[in-house]
Amino acid sequence: MTETGPEGTRQTEEDAGPPPRNRFVATLARWGMVIILVGAALNLALAWQSIGSGASQVLDDVAPGWLIAAALLGIAPWFFSSVRTWMWAHFLDCPISFRDAVRTTAATELTSSISPKAIGGAPAKIAMMIDSGVRPGHAASILMLDNIADVVFFAAIAPAIAFLTARWRVPEVQEALLRVFDKLSGAAPWVVGVVGLIIVVVFIWRRRSAEPAKGRTKVGRALAQIRGDFLSAYTLIARRGKSRAVAAVALATGLWLCRASVATAVMLGLGQPADPILFFLLQWVVFAMMVFVPTPGAALGAEASFAAILDGFVVEGLLGVLTAGWRFFSFYLPLLFGLVLMPLLSRKRSLD
Numbered sequence: 001m002t003e004t005g006p007e008g009t010r011q012t013e014e015d016a017g018p019p020p021r022n023r024f025v026a027t028l029a030r031w032g033m034v035i036i037l038v039g040a041a042l043n044l045a046l047a048w049q050s051i052g053s054g055a056s057q058v059l060d061d062v063a064p065g066w067l068i069a070a071a072l073l074g075i076a077p078w079f080f081s082s083v084r085t086w087m088w089a090h091f092l093d094c095p096i097s098f099r100d101a102v103r104t105t106a107a108t109e110l111t112s113s114i115s116p117k118a119i120g121g122a123p124a125k126i127a128m129m130i131d132s133g134v135r136p137g138h139a140a141s142i143l144m145l146d147n148i149a150d151v152v153f154f155a156a157i158a159p160a161i162a163f164l165t166a167r168w169r170v171p172e173v174q175e176a177l178l179r180v181f182d183k184l185s186g187a188a189p190w191v192v193g194v195v196g197l198i199i200v201v202v203f204i205w206r207r208r209s210a211e212p213a214k215g216r217t218k219v220g221r222a223l224a225q226i227r228g229d230f231l232s233a234y235t236l237i238a239r240r241g242k243s244r245a246v247a248a249v250a251l252a253t254g255l256w257l258c259r260a261s262v263a264t265a266v267m268l269g270l271g272q273p274a275d276p277i278l279f280f281l282l283q284w285v286v287f288a289m290m291v292f293v294p295t296p297g298a299a300l301g302a303e304a305s306f307a308a309i310l311d312g313f314v315v316e317g318l319l320g321v322l323t324a325g326w327r328f329f330s331f332y333l334p335l336l337f338g339l340v341l342m343p344l345l346s347r348k349r350s351l352d
Contacts (some may be wrong), residue, residue, distance in 0.1 A: 063270075081105045087251075107128045149249045154288060166341040265329075283304070
């Protein structure tokens with residue numbers, strides 16, 4: 001349908017198509033549903049294989065309460081991530097609603113499911129924060145702060161737990177850690193290259209930002225503003241944000257404690273004994289290895305890593321069911337939760 005006016009023919013609002021936010025949500029929903037269907041089929045195949053190999057004999061003592069706990073542990077990280085985003089946005093004087101923070105988390109997790117783990121949902125997270133009213137430089141700062149908190153957990157807190165509980169002495173844990181260190185050593189040249197590139201870019205950026213404002217292009221002024229916001233965030237944190245930095249690490253710890261405890265709850269839900277700390281450390285290794293899987297959402301690689309690392313701690317014949325349950329509660333169920341939640345949050349926002 002068209003309308004004719006003094007300036008000729010123009011499209012109606014309906015012909016122009018859906019707004020960018022709705023197109024983004026529709027794209028995430030379409031790809032997310034494909035991933036859920038494929039993942040569900042793989043999970044059913046794993047479970048069926050285990051049942052066919054005798055797992056049904058050890059499934060007589062299923063505890064539904066623990067399986068509900070596994071579902072809650074799988075979804076709980078969204079709360080920690082949303083609180084972290086909301087906290088930093090308010091600290092940087094970019095107040096957003098908690099609903100916007102949840103919407104940002106949902107978009108981040110959904111985008112992460114259709115991209116390699118090394119990339120994750122970073123682009124969607126920045127885009128959603130900007131859409132919620134956070135300035136681009138501050139959005140980039142919040143993303144970096146979240147990544148730093150996660151690195152502190154993986155590089156310091158989790159190893160400290162392994163050391164203090166003496167679980168690092170378990171031969172299988174040592175073997176799993178060696179695998180991670182091998183992966184890290186192989187990735188070291190790439191990390192050094194990326195860090196070097198960042199240093200060069202920052203150096204060039206500083207030189208250009210030192211130019212008089214009148215001599216800059218519009219794009220140059222915008223980039224200078226982003227850089228100023230990005231660096232001012234860290235200056236502000238150094239001056240009066242140390243307690244929030246500690247809170248961010250605590251939230252990251254809660255996030256990963258929940259995420260790395262799903263298999264423990266599934267194991268207990270299947271009526272089998274499980275060492276919570278040992279299983280937590282083994283899952284910490286699994287999540288560390290998933291970063292190096294190039295498939296979207298670490299598909300197939302995540303299941304393979306989990307099965308390889310936990311094989312020696314699971315009753316014979318039960319590994320397939322445990323792997324399927326862990327992947328469902330830690331990945332596919334939160335993804336399905338996000339697919340339901342994201343359109344509701346977007347629709348609410350559009351009515352404001």
